[in-house]
Amino acid sequence: MGAARRHERTRDDLANAGPVRTCAGCGEKAASSEGEVVRVVRGPEGAEGTGTLVAFDLASSSFGRGAWVHPSRACFEKAAKSGFSRAFKAPTKTDVAALSQAFLEAATRRVEGLLVTAKRLRKVAVGTDACFAALEAGAPCVVVATDAKSVIERHELADAISRGLAVSFGTKVVLGGLMGRDEVALVAITHRALGDEIKRTCRAAAAMTGSGSKAVWVSSEGR
Numbered sequence: 001m002g003a004a005r006r007h008e009r010t011r012d013d014l015a016n017a018g019p020v021r022t023c024a025g026c027g028e029k030a031a032s033s034e035g036e037v038v039r040v041v042r043g044p045e046g047a048e049g050t051g052t053l054v055a056f057d058l059a060s061s062s063f064g065r066g067a068w069v070h071p072s073r074a075c076f077e078k079a080a081k082s083g084f085s086r087a088f089k090a091p092t093k094t095d096v097a098a099l100s101q102a103f104l105e106a107a108t109r110r111v112e113g114l115l116v117t118a119k120r121l122r123k124v125a126v127g128t129d130a131c132f133a134a135l136e137a138g139a140p141c142v143v144v145a146t147d148a149k150s151v152i153e154r155h156e157l158a159d160a161i162s163r164g165l166a167v168s169f170g171t172k173v174v175l176g177g178l179m180g181r182d183e184v185a186l187v188a189i190t191h192r193a194l195g196d197e198i199k200r201t202c203r204a205a206a207a208m209t210g211s212g213s214k215a216v217w218v219s220s221e222g223r
């Protein structure tokens, strides 16, 4: 991850937030490093020469021509209609439902990958008491299983939620699987960049699913 050059402040706040990208939906500029827009790449050829499909590249690791889009229904809709075809200079075939579905799947894989990376780097605290101690010591993020009912009443968690540090992801079994245990209700991330990226991704997914759905994603901080 290249650090943004900071030697010259400009009027534009985006200038200090890494590369500026243009959303293929609304056409507005956004800072990709802040996670405002997500990367989309050309996927496999669609049926009957109708154009190519698109795939999300949330780790920004794929080669080739990419496009950027705000993870929102409104921008997905516009991008599906014409924005991606323009950005890729080739017909693309997708719609808002397919894009939303693909985005949520990509976000799930991304968060799982980040959690596994954090564990491999030994930058996690697993289990309730260890997590609350890590938060006390400045951990930037705590991931709460959606079925972690026993910890929901704890004031330490309420505190983490009010400070915008908590996101909800997966079940206790899912988090347990990622951490190499049976069931895990809480995982604190003690690595700043990984923790921030997990929060960003969970919140973007939560915004997509909307608060009305019985989502796996619960944003702890209104956007």
Ligand SMILES: [Zn+2]
Pocket (backbone or CB within 6 Å): 023, 024, 025, 026, 027, 028, 069, 070, 075
């Ligand atoms: Zn947009």
